[in-house]
Amino acid sequence: MQVCFKEIRPKWLLPAFICLPITVLAQSQSAGFSPSPDIIGLMVLLMVVLLAILFAALYLSFEVKGLVAKMRDKKTGNSTHQFEKYLKNMNSRQIEMVLKLKHQQHGLHKNAQSSGSIKSVVLIGNTALAALFPVDSLFAQTKTTNAGIFTDGGILITITLILIPILAAILLLIIKLSNMLRKQRDRQDLDDAALFADYLSTLTEEEGTEVLAKRKAALDYKLTHHELSGEKEPDDKKGLVGNIETEGYINFIARKKKAQKRPNIDPQLSKLILWYFGCAALWLLFGTTIGEYVGIKFVAPDVDHISWLSFGRLRPVHTNAVFWGWASLGMLGLGYYIVPRVSNTPLASIKKGWYALYLINAAVILGTIFLMAGINNGGGEYREYIWPVMLLFGIGLILTLINFIQTIAKRQTKEIYISNWYIVSAIMFALTITAVAYIPVWQDGLGETIIQGYYMHQGVGMWFMLFTLGIVYYMLPQQLNRPIYSYSLGILAFWTQILFYTLIGTHHFVFSSIPWWLQTVAIVGSVGMIIPVVAGTTNFIMTFKGAWHKIAGSYTLPFFLVGIIFYFTGSLQGTAEAFRSTNLMWHFTDFTVAHSHLTMYGIICFFLWAGMYAVIPRLTGKEAPQVTVGAHFWLALIGLMFYTVPLMIGSTLRGQMWIAGKPFIDTVVHMAPYWLWRAIGGSLMWLSHIFFAYNFYKMISRYETVDVKEAALEKLQLQMTAPGKIV
Amino acid sequence: MEFFNNHKKLFRTAFLFFAGLTVFVAILPALSNQKNNKPLPAAEALSEDAVKGKNIYIANGCVACHTQQVRNVDMDKVWGTRPGMAADYAGIHRTDIWRNTATLMGTERTGPDLTDIGNRQPSRDWNLVHLFNPRIVVKESVMPAYPWLFSITKQPAKGDVTVNVPEAYLNGEDGKVVASKDALYLIAYLQSLKQTKLTGGILAADFLYKREQKQAGTATAAKDIDGTALYTANCQSCHQPNGEGLPGAFPPLKGSPVVNGDNLELYVGIIMNGYDARADYGVMPPVGTNANLNAAEIAAIMNHERSAWGNNAKKVTEEEIKKIMDFVKLQAPK
Structure with a gap:
């Protein structure tokens, strides 16, 4: 071992030894010589090495002391005491062997004891010497190499590089030595064992064997497993236990709670709601397929040359289809479930519900065709559908509004549950903003832009967000099986949302030619949004309080949780984006795109999925396979992250390049990798929607797997009613 | 509370609250904007x-x-x-x-x-x-x-x-x-699509958040200007990154006698006033004037063009370009 050390050491240190003076020389040429940091540096270095050596020495002396003490014990014959300790700590199997051996041994002659050897002492002395020698020589070397200057990073890096092998050598040394010591100790222990064996064979019947047999009986004691339950079979007279698993299996996928059976819902209403969900799911698939394709066009702009599929035409097809098709229909479907339920009364008119569904679907179909054909309303985002198309949507909403208000009017409860505040207001406000956006009187020149800012943000905040919050205020307490934390916080959030959100539209046009004061109002309103967002988030999180464990056992709650997290982060990100300073950097970049996906997807979509996974099993009595729900959840979440995070990083850098006055095309080149990541994330999101569609199909599918119990009963019933057929 | 339990009162209040805010934050500003703004005197209607x-x-x-x-x-x-x-x-x-x-x-x-x-x-x-x-x-x-x-x-x-x-x-x-x-x-x-010129004493707003200018004398400033970036931003889309232009559309600058030659008046004149003397190529717009480039920037672009793609002509200085620019300004088409 010593030889080994001596061979390796120069190899490590040689390059460092050569390197250091060179760097030192270079240093002294460029910078002045300053002694004080040198000395401090040298001291630090020495301290490190000394400390390492000190620890090594302490450790070794401790180990050696232990060995020596043991040896002394043995010499002075203290071992009988030790043997008794061994004896008491034997386990059942060992005792059994001893007893057996004793039995065989009985009557045989006793063997003479042999004495332990002392040859190891010499070895220990050697080791100590070996330990001292290399450490000492290493120390000497570091001292010589450290006549350097500690003034810049280069030197410090060099020293660190040197210290690494030195400290590694010390470490290695300690390991080697402790291995040697351990071997030595093992040898001693083996000697001990020999002595103990002799001791065992000398034990007499009275002293030992009886005690041992007793001890063995104690160790072998086992519970019968019936101590608490008794001998009787279990009997569940009140039918409290259900869903009994008789076979254990490996949980590859965490097992989640099944949806609870609920009182039946009017099949007519069920059908209506399911059709809303089905149409929504189709629009989600369609809209995000378009979105995915549009995202790919950033990476491969020449993927097609067809006018109907060109980027500028497909982009609004994507946004409008997911807005008015997917999210709106999904929300309304959940609204048709929640509004009658919390009013404790049937829906006023199922027929109106169907008409609204037809009208909204017609609007999205026609709007899509028009957009692809190049017929749109002008530049404004989310109002690309021309007015006759949007009118269909508007009539659909009017029908829904009448329907909901009539339902609430004949409610069986005294109070109007807060969900209905949000839901009904969302519909009223959506109608208001659509009217304001499409009435031509105030749309000349910049009037159009002011209205556009108002419309596009109220569309998001007053239609999607408000309605979805209404859904959460019902579905979240229901899924947690506990009341909402604070009704008052919900009311506070409701009114402050209206107050502040209405103001913030023009923050999309900061630094544009719309009046400066209006921009400022929008920015102030954006800051005010902290109040409803914090109130809402607090309310939801506090509702979770004490029930966090339920998340692991539920497949809907994770969707709610993600929605709540993004409600908080996404909304506050919107506030941060509204400031003038951040606008400089982020406005006009893809940061806005990332933000709108964080919110519309992270908040709205996740809440909608949560609601659908909770409601549909109650309507159909069927649940989606847990694996595919999990796949949906994770792909959507991971996809969203891959979509948004690179886009936010890339566009922040792009904004800074713009500020720095870089040529525009350079910033396009810069975005390329981030656009690729966006396409990858988008693909994952798209894939998750395939799983969602499949899950939806499984939840509504008429096909039933054979239930043996049901089938047997049916057969029996058949036999009873048609006795003639019995053979 | 009676208010919270009466759907008519509740929803009417919420609606009026929202509609009122809408009027103040969207409709009135929009109306006042379209009423109080007229097109600029120099604005031309679209053909x-x-x-x-x-x-x-x-x-x-x-x-x-x-x-x-x-x-x-x-x-x-x-x-x-x-x-x-x-x-x-x-x-x-x-x-x-x-x-x-x-x-x-x-x-x-x-x-x-x-x-x-x-x-x-x-x-x-x-x-x-x-x-x-x-x-x-x-x-x-x-x-x-x-x-x-x-x-x-x-x-x-x-x-x-x-x-x-x-x-x-x-x-x-x-x-x-x-x-x-x-x-x-x-x-x-x-x-x-051209920004309308301001006439009749109408003043433009200031550009805010100015970039910090290096004001350490114009001579050193000229050195700091990145001619390559200016070329990318202003010239590259026609003359291409490799300086070879596009056959039949945009002439090459690589090996061009104008770029490498000594007739700086012609060279600066083309940049500042545009060029339409060759039937085999498209018309060049007055890029320098449009982008409001100053002498130092023009010199930086010229020096980039005179040294890139194998071109190897004498460097020009900001001072001589400034003189020529004053001269070619007189020749600019009115």
């Missing part, structure tokens, strides 16, 4: 062709990637000589009975701002080639190609506008690329 072109611009959703607003921040200086003002948009009215007003200000700048594109890139030849497939002239561009606004014929009729498209972009088709009427309308619209 008939440009109006048709604007409709094509709207139909194809160009606004998804191109803004038309110069904000009052320093970084937007590259898109116009002054920040936009409400009056710039005052002349835009409802498109027709089916479609709303299209100010086309936009919210995304995936591609460049087009407020002043008619001044910045007035060349019809460039625009047509670029429209047919942007990657012919700007390799890194992600803009969609619009080949359906063109037709390919063996025998172009008289009066047809042909476009010089490299064979690689013809997908194996044989013939001349002819611009459709729609393509020409669209170009007419783009050419009409």
